[in-house]
Amino acid sequence: MSQEIELKLALPPSALPALRRHPLVAGAAREGKAETLDNTYFDTPDLTLKANRVAVRTRRQGRKWLQTVKCAATSSGGLSSRPEWEGPYNGRFDFSAVDHPEAARLLHKHGGKLTPLFSTRFRRETRLYSPREGVRILLMTDSGRIEAGGRELPICELELELVDGDPLDLLELACTLARDLPLVPNDISKAxxxxQLFHDQPVTPVRSEPPRLEADAGISEAFRALAFATLRAWQANAVAIAEGHQDPEFIHQLRVALRRLRALLRTFAPVLPADFHETWSARLREHAALLAEARDLDVLYTELLEPVRTEEVNRDEIDVHGLAALADDARTEARKHALKGLAKAGEGLAMLEFTAALHRLPDIEGDLASFARERLDRLRKRARRRFDAATDLAPARLHALRIAFKHLRYAVEFFTPLLARKAGARYLAALVKAQDTLGYLNDVDVARARLARWADDIRALQTAAAFVSGWHAPRYARYRRRVLDEARPLLWGRKPW
Known part of the structure; x- marks a missing residue:
């Protein structure tokens, strides 16, 4: 068995010539000639291997045939490590070399049922990068396609595979390349x-899902696990956007991932090195700001204008459809602007440098459970102060309360495994409800201001803007009356930690 440690980087096909010309790539020694690799992936008809996170593949490499078995990868920031068994293939599978007990039992039990599901065909160029003694990294440029059921997807990626050295060496090389090239780390394997292609599944936005922390985990272990889990959502949505997927939810979930990372930094700030906290809080804030306009306009169009537009408006002078068309054009332009901004900001480089910084973090002493309770208490006290300031229901103060609730909610989600299970779930559900109420109020306030500006510029839309604001007024008033009653028990009632 070998332990494969690699870093997969996606890039657009148009960037391949620049990648090949890059001094670090062009200067690395060639490892043989470029090859075309034909791979076929196998599973049982009911996909037993996939369910157990095992992959079986055959590869034709020139005149040679190989059989490969891989188990589930541990992945963080695009950097993955997985056990792998490779050997010759003569038309029949031989799993005798697989020394992972569970995988071996699975393969011996189901080996006779394996059938081809999909294939990949790509051209691979391999070079060996060795900047100093003790460090050797394979640079493998793959370009081709995946095929299944008459459908296909393109392959264009750079894989960095560690031969000798430390995983941080992979990240440092990737950071150097990403300063000049549009590389984005990607945890999603060809398999x-x-x-996904076999099932004809569309690419869908990825939500940040906190890992399940153990009560006896250290503070460093918990912080890294939470950071890497959120980073995976950032990466997945960024790759989908770069591939041209148009669903606005990709931008929303990317922005949520950035917000969660900032909240994580804020939550752990007392124990993090000051330069790490300050640097990454600022960088993540800059990236999130690039998406704010696009997200605000998506909310305006889908949450506030669409419900009104779909109703019958019988008065010809109320041009809600014209207002919606203006909003749709504005959000399309905002999206283009956001994508250009992300490209200029070097989003892939930011992910790689953040991953490297996480690997370099020193260990943090202390008890995680005690730390969690102290941080949750502090965030709740901060929200109390915002609550007291918002009793006049002024929009700006309600918005500040909403932000405090958001920080508290993220912290509760981070530390959920350390809370009383049922009480923690109830508390989190109530937090989400209160935050949604505050969010709706803020969305309407922001929309009113924007609609008023548009109406000032285009007089024909004044009546439509007033109609939309009036349509939402009853719900807005109802939410405004109840918002403090929803929030009060969360701040002064029993806490689940």
């Missing part, structure tokens, strides 16, 4: 993409 995963192949299964």
């Amino acid at each position: 995963q993409r192949g299964y």
Whole structure:
């Protein structure tokens, strides 16, 4: 068995010539000639291997045939590590070399049922990068396609595979390349993409899902696990956007991932090195700001204008459809602007440098449970102060309360495994409800201001803007009356930690 440690980087096909010309790539020694690799992936008809996170592949490499078995990868920031067994293939599978007990039992039990599901065909150029003694990294440029059921997806990626050295050496090389090239770390393997194509599954936005922390975990272990889990959502949505997927939810979930990372930094700030906290809080804030306008306009169009537009408006002078068309054009332009901004900001480089910084973080002493309770208490006290200031229901103060609730909610989600299970779930559900109420109020306030500006510029839309604001007024008033009653028990009632 070998332990494969690699870093997968996606890039647009148009960037391949620049990648090949890059001094670090062009200066690395060639490892043989470029090859075309034909791979076929196998599973049982009911996808037993996939369910157990095992992959079986055959590869034709020139005149040679190989059989490969891989188990589930541990992945963080695009950097993955997985056990792998490779050997010759003569038309029949031989799993005798697989020394992972569970995988071996699975393969011996189901080996006779394996059938081809999908294939990949790509051209691979391999070079060996060795900047100093003790460090050797394979640079493998793959370009081609995945095929399944008459459908296909393109392959264009750079894989960095560690031969000798430390995983941080991979990240440092990737950071150097990403300063000049549009590289984005990507945890999704060719096999995963192949299964998606086999099922004809669309690429969907990825939500940040906190890992399950153990009560006896250290503070460093918990912080890294939470950071890497959120980073995976950032990466997945960024790759989908770069591939041209148009669903506005990709931008929303990317922005949520950035907000969660900033909240994580804020939550752990007392124990993090000051330069790490300050640097990454600022960088993540800059990236999130690039998406704010696009997200605000998506909310305006889908949450506030669409419900009104779909109703019958019988008065010809109320041009809600014209207002919606203006909003749709504005959000399309905002999206283009956001994508250009992200490209200029070097989003892939930011992910890679953040991953490297996480690997370099020193260990943090202390008890995680005690730390969590102290941080949750502090965030709740901060929200109390915002609550007291918002009793006049002024929009700006309600917005400040909303931000405080958001920080508290994220912290509760981070530390959920350390809370009383049922009480923690109830508390979190109530937090989400209160935050949604505050969010709706803020969305309407922001929309009113924007609609008023548009109406000032285009007089024909004044009546439509007033109609939309009036349509939402009853719900707005109802939410405004109840918002403090929803919030009060969360701040002064029993806490689940």
